[in-house]
Structures are given as structure tokens and as C-alpha cells.
Amino acid sequence: MSSRRFFNEEIETLPKEKLKALQLQRLQATVERVYHQNTFYRKLYDEAGVKPSDIRSLEDIQKLPFLEKKTVRAAYPYGVAMKQPGGEDGAVELHATSGTTGKSVPVFATMKDIEHWAELNARELWMTGLRPGDVLMNCYGYGLPTGGFGFHYGAMKMGVMAIPMGADARQYERLIDFIYDFGVAGMCMTPSVGLYVGNKAREMGIDFTDTKLKVGIFGAEPWPWETRLKLEEYFNIKAYDEFGMTEFLGPGMTCECEARDGMHAWADTFLVECINPETGEPVPEGEEGELVWTWLESDGTAMIRYRSRDLSRLWWEECCTCGRTHPKIGSIKGRTDDAVLIRGLVVFPSQVEAALLRFPETGVNFRIVVDRKNDLDTFDLLVEVKEPTMLASEDLTRRLQKEMAAAVKSVTGNTPHVHLVGPDTLPRATGGESKTASARVEDRRK
Known part of the structure; x- marks a missing residue:
């Protein structure tokens, strides 16, 4: 077992001023490159009246226009490509967002990108406590x-054996067997899949205290501390x-360290901003806003000032207890395109989840259904229970409906009409392709 604290100590502990100098150098090189080699970006920047020579400081990034998902889609298929297939250094792997809308x-991605992607993910796996010789069960x-691939490459980079289990939560019995049979030390998956498998294991009387499991890495959807x-x-x-986005090759962008008070964002590779989603102006450090990402170290794809729609916070610490110097983002509260306005109040699925987890009877999933009747918003909340037998008790059902409605109102300001349903009856997100809460919100007003 290695006693090293860092996978790449030099870059992970680089002083803030040197990190920012590196960011500026790479930002300038990136803007120069895309302006002269990519017709999509040259047209975008000419229309905005900005030239590469205008980028003299990190603050000058605000002179560049934002990239919206719809803008990138309009340039489909090769608009943001810097390398196409073919040649010794051409693109060798293509990934893409789900395209549901x-x-x-x-x-x-070129080979250079994949090698660097593996390095970023190895940093994160090491940071959470995995070491060479461990076994990682990858349930993305x-x-x-890109959900599964990043951690898979990172595991191989650092000498960890990866089990590509995939995101199908229905194979939970096999997953549990593998944890025991192959001495799994770490696993990565969405929180909703984790809750599903954990609940099934509890029903089967499985106790993981006698396994080698020590680390779980969860993301791809907002999840509260509960x-x-x-x-x-x-x-x-x-x-x-x-946290990761397919538009930036997904896993490998940010992860928590041992302090677990924010996720380190790798500043040598990404420049992240936090803006007011309404005005586009930067918010003060530490205040909530929308994250905007720029890829500083990509060979095959150009993504500059890409609006994520994810709501979080951004800050630099003088010295994190883990020794890393890279900035942090807070846990993702929700998305500007997932927040649902009900009766004049904004409701995030993560708020509802936090309220429902107070009840031991709550199953794995829930669904918010919003409609409009007689010119008024309606707010129905479907909640899975752990055991079908619970639904047979009218007294228990009425009590839970009343108490759950009150708990949700306490955090959202809105009182839902609660409906209890049996286990495994509601749709759920199972992979990074559903980072949004679309599986948990049905807005019939649209």
C-alpha cells in the first residue's frame, strides 16, 4: 500500500499564484489556437468584436461570449472539433451528450486527451483513498x-483493477456478489443507483462491514447530505x-478530498467562473451562481466559456487540510433548467429529496408532478415506500402523507399533495446522461 498523499504532488500542490499564471498562459494559447484554426470560433469572436490579443489577464475572459448548448448544437457535427479522425494525432474517440432535447x-478526444483524462481521474481516485492493488467497481x-470511461482510464493509470459493471441497477445481486468475491474497495455510481442497491442489500440482510469496501464516489445528479x-x-x-460534464469528458473535472467541504476543480486543466445566471456577471467569491467552464488543456475539442446551468459556489482556500491548492466548488444545488417554479416559488428536486429522507419509510425514488388547473398551479408528489405492505395501512398512509407534505413545505414553501406508491414504480436516472433531474420532475404546464 503506497504511503504517497498525492498522485501528482507537484501539480496538485502548485501555489495559487503559479496556478493562475498557468491558467492565463493556457487561456491565451487556447484562444489564439481556436481563432486561427476553427471557423466556428473565429466567426463567433469576430461577431463579438474580440481578438486573441485582447486576452491580457484572466479577467479578460469576460470579453469572450458565452457558449450555450444550443450554440454548440447549431455547429454540429464538427464545429467545436480541433482534431478530426485520421493522422498520427487525430481524434480516436468520440463521446456525446444524450441529445434528449x-x-x-x-x-x-485524441490519445493526448485520453492520457490526460486518465491522469485527472487517477488524481481523484487517489484523493479519495484508493491505492494501487485496490479494486474499483464502476457502476456508471x-x-x-462519458460516465464510466473516465474512472476506468484513471483506475488503469494508477494500478487499480476496474470492474466495468455499468449502470443497470437491476443486476444488484451480481453487483453485491462481486463486492464480496473480488474484494472491491471502491465503487462509483449515481446516488440514486446507490440508494437502490443499498436498499436491496438491506432487504436481503446483507451487511458490508465484513467486506473490503471503504470508498464510494457519487455524482451525475444533485444529492443532499442526507x-x-x-x-x-x-x-x-x-x-x-x-462532478463532471460529458462536454469536458466528464469524470475528472472535480472531486472531494478527505475534508469533504467542497470539490477541488483542477485549475491546470479547467478555468471555472461563477456567474449570476440572469445577468451573466460574475458573483463574489463564495456566493451561489451558475458555473461556467473553459477547457484549458484539450487537444481534440474546444470548449470556452460554456454555461453548465449547474448552480453552485466557487472559492479558493489559502490551504486546504488535504494540502491541495486548487479551487473548490460546492455541491451542486440544482440546475437553472431543472428548477421548477410552483406558485411563484422555486423548487429544486434536491430540496424535496432532503425532506423525504427524514422518513425511514421512504423508498428510493420520488416524482414531482406540476400542472395548472383553474389558473392555479398544482403540486403533486409521488413517493415510493420501502415495502408494498405499508400501503395496506390507511392510518400509516394518511400519517405519512401529512407529515411528508409538511416536511417538504418547510424547505420549499410549497405544500404538495403526497401520493404513496409501491417500490420500483417510478422512473429514475441511472447514469451521467441524466445529470438533470428530468426523471424526477414532470411539468405538465409546458
């Missing part, structure tokens, strides 16, 4: 969205938050 956003999806505690209870692990 339009054309996919494609991401082109393997496909066009979910973390439940996952740690189910699996006897330490749970870590991670």
Missing part, C-alpha cells in the same frame, strides 16, 4: 456519455461527491 454535443454507464449519510450507512463506506 436536440442534437448531441459531440466531444472529440459505458457509452456515448443521501450521503444513508449511503454510508448502507455500504459502510466514506462517500465522496464528484
